[in-house]
Amino acid sequence: MKEVRILEIKQSVFADNDRQAQLLRQELREKKLFLLNLMSSPGSGKTTTLMRTIEALRDTLKIGVMEADIDSDVDARTISQSGVRVIQLHTGGMCHLDAEMTRQGLEGLDPAELDLVILENVGNLVCPAEFDTGATKNAMILSVPEGHDKPLKYPLMFSVCDVVLVNKIDVLPYFDFDLEKCREYVHRRNPRAKIIPICAKTGEGMKAWTDWLLQEVRGEGYGEKT
């Protein structure tokens, strides 16, 4: 008969990933490479927002993009038209990226020459919030047609974000979206989250967003390679 024994583990399922993410964040800090993790639900305008962001900042910062998708390279093809370095990551059916996948993706980008890498995470408001990618900052996009109650329905996503972009504000008159209620709901879960209303299509509010991002990158000394 086999001799069995009990090993007490007592650790969160996410503990291993959290450790790897913390290590990656520290390494990026030393390399002065800023990693932005961009999350949202499908169809909120991540790729369009990303294109406009690149256009605004590419003369100031050396930018790379990692596109994470379950399959296809549709977004990577679009982003490559902007002239920045882009790599497509396939999660192979998984609904999120973890720190190890992020690290592998970064290696493929040749990050030594870059100031800012933007990770476009899988379109999903649940799973990416559970897995820390090791990013310097987390951003998420909530688009007007999705409704202002999303911070209540997906509290974890809103609690891990440093900035929330409320996109597609050009269609506000046609939807029952209450911007003030949205602010209240976000701040109820995350008082320190910065909220910036934008329209990636018309460009409204985009300067406030790119100014915030540039300040974050420069403020902590990221992107100042010697």
Add this chain to the structure above:
Amino acid sequence: MHELGVVFHIMDSLEKVAVENEVTGISRVVLELGEVSTVIESYLHNCWQWAAKKRELFSEAELVVETIPARTYCEGCGQTYATVEHGKICPCCHSPDTWLLQGNEFNIKEIEVY
């Protein structure tokens, strides 16, 4: 929603534990799962069965899931109540200023090894 992904994470972590403790096989894995974590227990079992067949260390491992009940605290009246039954609005004073005390845990509690 991401049960397969977390099953892989659990198995990766436990493979490390197995090496550190010179374990040859795992006969049981006990998890603690909060009632309002984002993981569905039945999906977790399905994913576990599928993944366990592909990894020798887990081929005979039984998965046991212990549920942690979700409890919410109300800022308004200081009461705690069952989250799943009553949601975000306090059933005592109807305040929306409430916080989850427990119930979103997802832990590896212990394993039985040989």
